[in-house]
Amino acid sequence: MFAFTEDEIVRYSRHILLPEVGGVGQQKLKEARVLIVGAGGLGSPAAFYLAAAGIGTIGIVDDDVVDLSNLQRQILHRTQDVGTPKVESARRALEDLNPGVKVVPYRFRLDAGNVMDLIREYDVIVDGVDNFATRYLLNDACVMAGKPLVDAGILRWDGLVMTIRPGEGPCYRCVFPEPPPPGAIPSCQEAGIIGAIAGIMGTIQALETVKLILGVGETLTGRLLVVDALEGRFRQVTARRDPGCPVCGENPTITQLVEYDLACDIRGNGAGDRTAAAGGAAN
Amino acid sequence: MAHDVPIDRELDLKGEVCPYTFVKSKLVLETMKPGEVLRVIVDHEPATGNVPRSMESEGHRVLSVGPAGERTWEIIVRKKE
Ligand SMILES: [Zn+2]
Numbered sequence: 001m002f003a004f005t006e007d008e009i010v011r012y013s014r015h016i017l018l019p020e021v022g023g024v025g026q027q028k029l030k031e032a033r034v035l036i037v038g039a040g041g042l043g044s045p046a047a048f049y050l051a052a053a054g055i056g057t058i059g060i061v062d063d064d065v066v067d068l069s070n071l072q073r074q075i076l077h078r079t080q081d082v083g084t085p086k087v088e089s090a091r092r093a094l095e096d097l098n099p100g101v102k103v104v105p106y107r108f109r110l111d112a113g114n115v116m117d118l119i120r121e122y123d124v125i126v127d128g129v130d131n132f133a134t135r136y137l138l139n140d141a142c143v144m145a146g147k148p149l150v151d152a153g154i155l156r157w158d159g160l161v162m163t164i165r166p167g168e169g170p171c172y173r174c175v176f177p178e179p180p181p182p183g184a185i186p187s188c189q190e191a192g193i194i195g196a197i198a199g200i201m202g203t204i205q206a207l208e209t210v211k212l213i214l215g216v217g218e219t220l221t222g223r224l225l226v227v228d229a230l231e232g233r234f235r236q237v238t239a240r241r242d243p244g245c246p247v248c249g250e251n252p253t254i255t256q257l258v259e260y261d262l263a264c265d266i267r268g269n270g271a272g273d274r275t276a277a278a279g280g281a282a283n
Numbered sequence: 284m285a286h287d288v289p290i291d292r293e294l295d296l297k298g299e300v301c302p303y304t305f306v307k308s309k310l311v312l313e314t315m316k317p318g319e320v321l322r323v324i325v326d327h328e329p330a331t332g333n334v335p336r337s338m339e340s341e342g343h344r345v346l347s348v349g350p351a352g353e354r355t356w357e358i359i360v361r362k363k364e
Contacts, residue, residue, distance in 0.1 A: 001314050013306045019341055023310040 002027060008100065012054055020216040026054060030100075032213045035059040035122035037110060037138060039086040041198030042128030042152050042205060044076040049206035050126075051094040051101045055213075058094065059122060061106040062086040073195035110134050112257035115141040124209050127151040128202065132179040133260040139164065139172035140257055143248045150208045152201040155185075157194050157230035159201040162220050162239070163208045166248060169221035174242040174249075179260055197229045288346055288359065291319040297326045297355065304330040305337045308358075312343060315362050323358040324351055331356045 002023045004012070015021040015029075034055050036043045039062040050058055064086050066077040074086075081089040087105035094103050106118065110129075115137060119125055125147055129135050135151070142149040143166045151172055152161040164171050204225065211217045224237040247254045294311050296304050308323050315321060325331065335345040335358055342363040351357035 002310055004310070009303070009306060009310070013302055016306050016309060017302060017337075023313045 008054070011098075011100075015053070020214060025214045025216075028213055028215075029054045029210070030056045032124070033057040033059070033122045034124050034126060034209055034213075035061065035119060036126045036128060037061045037134070038128035038130060039064075039074070039076055039090040040070065040128055040130060041073040041154060041193070041195075042202040043090075043126070044074045045199045045202035046126050046128060046205045046209070047076060047090060047094055048097065049203060050209060051098045051103075053206070053210055054098065055101060055209075057102045057104060059104040059106060059118070060087050060090050061108070061110055061118070062090070063107055063109045073193060073198040075199070110137060112137060112259050115257065116145060119145055119147050122147070124212050125149045126205050126209055128205070132185075135172065136179055136260060137257060140247050140254060142166060143171050144257075148212050150205045150212070152205050154197050154201050155193060156191050157197060157228065159197045159227040159229070160224055161201050161204050161208070161227075162224045163212070165212075165219065165221045170239045170241040171245060171248045173247050173254075174245045175224065175239045177242075177246060194229060197227065200227060200229070288320055288361075290322045290359070291315065292321045294321060294323045296323055296330070299325065299330075300327045301330055301333050305334045308334060308338065308360075309341070312338075312341075312360070312362055317362055317364045320346070320359060320361050323360070324355055325358065326355045328354075328356070331358065334358055335360070 012026050015026050016023055032055050034050055036047050036058060039060050047058060047060065066081045066084055066086055066089050068082050071077060071079060076093045077086065077089045085107050087107045091103040091105050094101060119141055125138065125142055127135060127138050127149055129138065138149060142164060146166045149164040151164060152159065208219050211219055222239055224239055226235045226237055241248065243250050246252060292311060292315060294308060296307055299307060304325055304327060312321060323334065325334065331348050335348050338345055338360050344361040346359040346361055348358050349356065
């Protein structure tokens with residue numbers, strides 16, 4: 001028998017009704033552990049929908065504090081949260097939405113020294129980072145640890161999302177082998193970003209995560225979904241695993257985690273608007 | 284009524300309304316073995332139409348729907364194989 005309370009049955013009834021979820025699927029969501037890296041533009045909607053969906057444990061990594069300029073798109077945070085750590089603001093928002101979810105805040109920056117220990121404890125990793133250094137670090141670490149990674153990047157009116165399932169499809173480096181040189185991609189501050197594109201892409205990341213946990217449907221593995229919000233177009237680009245990939249290929253040349261020094265030279269007043277674009281990667 | 288069928292599980296849903304009549308039936312069906320028979324009692328009349336329809340759309344076989352007392356009804360369903 002399922003151990004759902006009456007409140008849980010009501011809260012998740014619209015999930016349980018779905019043939020692809022049911023009580024069995026809802027139980028999987030309850031037992032799942034998801035790590036969201038970045039409590040910004042992408043992490044906000046992803047975290048909200050995953051908390052609402054009843055993911056049992058949500059870890060959130062972010063070393064930043066809420067800045068007024070974040071609120072145009074980072075919907076976890078409120079005006080009164082300006083100046084408070086994003087992980088704390090996120091925890092408050094998610095626990096208010098669903099007290100049944102355990103939120104674990106990690107107020108630090110991911111680096112080569114801490115990433116492996118952290119992702120080991122989670123089932124699915126959601127990439128909502130705002131810089132290439134962390135994006136490549138996370139890709140390499142997830143490939144090495146065999147953890148599914150739902151990656152997205154946003155800039156201006158554009159977004160890109162793909163789900164990396166190590167061994168079953170291409171990783172980020174199969175598609176983009178090396179980060180662009182510093183300065184080649186404008187930062188969010190320079191280029192700007194429309195708030196709702198973060199909502200679309202982060203919400204797709206939440207969907208991908210739920211499908212991975214339930215084991216239903218088809219994930220965006222080997223397919224990049226590219227969104228041009230200004231023109232109102234969704235395109236799909238097929239991507240293949242590269243046997244020569246430096247990290248997931250047949251003879252990987254990257255066997256130790258590497259940290260790129262790609263921090264943007266223009267930094268906002270303590271805000272997280274660092275470099276961006278994954279083919280567009282802001283936050 | 285198909286009462287010659289042995290009943291494996293009983294579920295009293297008196298006081299429940301849609302969609303919880305089906306949600307709770309489904310939660311029990313998921314824990315039963317294929318081919319087992321569930322008898323559901325409801326006192327919310329629309330459930331006598333909604334619940335069997337939802338059960339059938341998920342592949343279960345509704346054996347009968349009928350009165351089971353004053354303003355109560357029973358739905359007998361066999362879990363899909
Ligand atoms: Zn690769």
